Amino acid sequence: MISKTVVNKVPKKDKKQALLDSALALFVDQGFHATSTASIAKKAGVATGTLFHHFASKDALLNHLFMAVKLEFAEDISQGILTRGQTGKDLKSDAEHLWQHAIDWALQNPIKQRFFLQYSMSSEVDATIREQAMNSVLHFVVVLIEKGQQQGIIADFPIPLMLANCHGQYLAAIRYFTDHPQWGDDVSQRQASFELFWRSMKVD
Structure with missing residues (x-):
């Protein structure tokens, strides 16, 4: 029997807001330069590629x-x-x-x-x-x-x-x-x- 890993997926329509919420928390706690796009995506529960689908860069994310x-x-x-x-x-x-x-x-x-x-x-x-x-x-x-x-x-x-x-x-x-x-x-x-x-x- 093959075991399946349960993954908590963020609904598609909520992914952009999840990224913004995660970036807000991390930018405040760690600072802009110490926060990686990977850490923002991980906290948001999405793939790093999803972040770049919504924002061209970390700078663009901060400005948004x-x-x-x-x-x-x-x-x-x-x-x-x-x-x-x-x-x-x-x-x-x-x-x-x-x-x-x-x-x-x-x-x-x-x-x-x-x-x-x-x-x-x-x-x-x-x-x-x-x-x-x-x-x-x-x-x-x-x-x-x-x-x-x-x-x-x-x-x-x-x-x-x-x-x-x-x-x-x-x-x-x-x-x-x-x-x-x-x-x-x-x-x-x-x-x-x-x-x-x-x-x-x-x-x-």
């Missing part, structure tokens, strides 16, 4: 993953905007809602938060991908900044520079709350994080 996480983040924030509804009358209140919702997302998605911290300013992610994520995916932040500048509330600096500053402030905040998890639900600490962000943008 970066955009996927950014899109998920943007979609969550956008839903928060729709749920609350931006008043347009109190720009600071609208900005704080976005800020606090973004902090909540990071705290609720610790692995993706760590991915943000490791790769958001990394040269391993293609510069055009980072720029696309900033200007296209997070377009609602651009709208908020432009509105604030038109109203004379937000400093009149170049939009790309303002976006980079917002991004840096956000990364600093989620790093702080990662290092001090006891403050994640503290209202005064959360409020202070927003005030620091707001003061970096508003007109003196």
